[in-house]
Amino acid sequence: MENKKNVGSVDEEPGGSIEESGSDNAVLVITSCQNWHTAYKNSLRSVEDLSRYLSLSEEDKTNLRQVAKTYHMRITPHYFSLIKDYADTKDPIRMQCVPSPEEIRQEEHERIDPLSEEKTSPVPCLVHRYPDRVLLLVTGKCFMYCRHCTRKRLWHTKLAEPTLKDIDLALTYVQDNPQIREVIISGGDPLTLPTERLDYILSSVVRRTNVEVVRIGTRSPVVMPERIDDNLCKVLEKYHNLWVNVQFNHPREVNPDSIAACGKLQRCGIPISNQSVLLRGVNDDPQVMIELCRKLQAIRVRPYYMYQCDPVVGAWHFRTSVWRGIEILEKMRGHTGGLCIPTYVVDGIDGKGKIPISPNYLVSMSPDGVTLRNYKNETFFYYSPKG
Numbered sequence: 001m002e003n004k005k006n007v008g009s010v011d012e013e014p015g016g017s018i019e020e021s022g023s024d025n026a027v028l029v030i031t032s033c034q035n036w037h038t039a040y041k042n043s044l045r046s047v048e049d050l051s052r053y054l055s056l057s058e059e060d061k062t063n064l065r066q067v068a069k070t071y072h073m074r075i076t077p078h079y080f081s082l083i084k085d086y087a088d089t090k091d092p093i094r095m096q097c098v099p100s101p102e103e104i105r106q107e108e109h110e111r112i113d114p115l116s117e118e119k120t121s122p123v124p125c126l127v128h129r130y131p132d133r134v135l136l137l138v139t140g141k142c143f144m145y146c147r148h149c150t151r152k153r154l155w156h157t158k159l160a161e162p163t164l165k166d167i168d169l170a171l172t173y174v175q176d177n178p179q180i181r182e183v184i185i186s187g188g189d190p191l192t193l194p195t196e197r198l199d200y201i202l203s204s205v206v207r208r209t210n211v212e213v214v215r216i217g218t219r220s221p222v223v224m225p226e227r228i229d230d231n232l233c234k235v236l237e238k239y240h241n242l243w244v245n246v247q248f249n250h251p252r253e254v255n256p257d258s259i260a261a262c263g264k265l266q267r268c269g270i271p272i273s274n275q276s277v278l279l280r281g282v283n284d285d286p287q288v289m290i291e292l293c294r295k296l297q298a299i300r301v302r303p304y305y306m307y308q309c310d311p312v313v314g315a316w317h318f319r320t321s322v323w324r325g326i327e328i329l330e331k332m333r334g335h336t337g338g339l340c341i342p343t344y345v346v347d348g349i350d351g352k353g354k355i356p357i358s359p360n361y362l363v364s365m366s367p368d369g370v371t372l373r374n375y376k377n378e379t380f381f382y383y384s385p386k387g
């Protein structure tokens with residue numbers, strides 16, 4: 001099925017929805033979503049919603065209902081409109097948002113909490129893994145539930161809704177540990193919180209005198225660009241030490257709506273970095289990754305990390321080999337500018353931390369220097385001063 005996007009003017013009534021233009025010749029029309037609450041309400045939440053747009057057999061529906069019992073499903077109108085061919089189960093956008101029976105397949109090495117965030121959580125909703133920074137998990141809710149998510153466990157637990165008391169307690173921990181200089185506000189997607197609550201959390205974080213930098217991890221510009229509205233920007237622009245990390249995984253996600261959302265954040269003075277996840281069938285191809293990173297650089301979103309997909313329960317089918325990641329970087333380095341090249345990282349299981357991995361350009365070392373290899377696979381000796 002072909003999809004058509006109809007972006008209205010700002011004078012239109014706020015709101016957005018997914019509509020079919022007639023049952024015989026169903027053309028998907030995504031109307032403009034000036035209001036994120038309406039867009040949220042109009043998201044696809046069930047197998048029945050999906051079956052209005054996708055051709056699903058009874059067996060498909062039964063399988064998907066089984067998956068939906070284990071893992072939430074929510075797809076925003078904007079993200080769903082990015083699917084090119086609704087009949088193509090391998091569409092890279094569809095793969096990231098539409099549940100798959102693969103999610104309930106059991107694999108030997110997969111884990112519910114692969115990074116052991118729960119073991120490194122000294123107080124509720126806070127993860128302290130590195131000396132100078134902490135992760136503050138302010139919600140388990142997301143605008144869209146990405147099928148490859150590392151924190152699928154949070155979708156159903158009570159951490160999905162930490163109270164302000166939990167958050168205050170976590171920030172007391174931050175204050176009591178003066179070596180902490182950076183707080184990463186994550187979840188879930190923190191921008192699903194009401195703007196006033198987010199403002200309260202941000203002001204509580206920056207009040208801690210040891211906090212020099214605040215980061216927000218969000219996928220909103222990609223999946224719910226409507227969320228980056230004037231009210232939110234008015235709040236965010238008050239905080240001068242704020243960074244935003246986003247997650248673009250495929251070049252098609254860089255489109256006029258997401259570009260506009262990033263532009264609004266940038267006009268608030270916020271630097272944006274991208275953390276892609278390397279996903280089988282979505283972006284595990286050097287040309288796709290190069291195109292994605294070039295598009296991001298062109299809109300001043302820094303390609304920061306390319307994550308190896310974690311061994312999380314329910315996402316095994318997205319995992320590629322580490323060799324594949326190295327091969328992708330090998331084909332990027334030298335062939336495109338350094339600002340387009342993310343750092344490839346494996347997040348070590350059990351809280352071992354992020355390990356940067358790269359093709360090997362240092363062939364050997366001797367007292368006089370090093371033998372190096374360049375992007376053309378030429379090796380040469382490079383004299384190095386001693387000491």
Ligand code: SF4
Nearest residue numbers: 142145146149188219
């Ligand atoms: S937005 Fe982030 S936290 Fe939410 S489902 Fe997607 S990957 Fe997981």
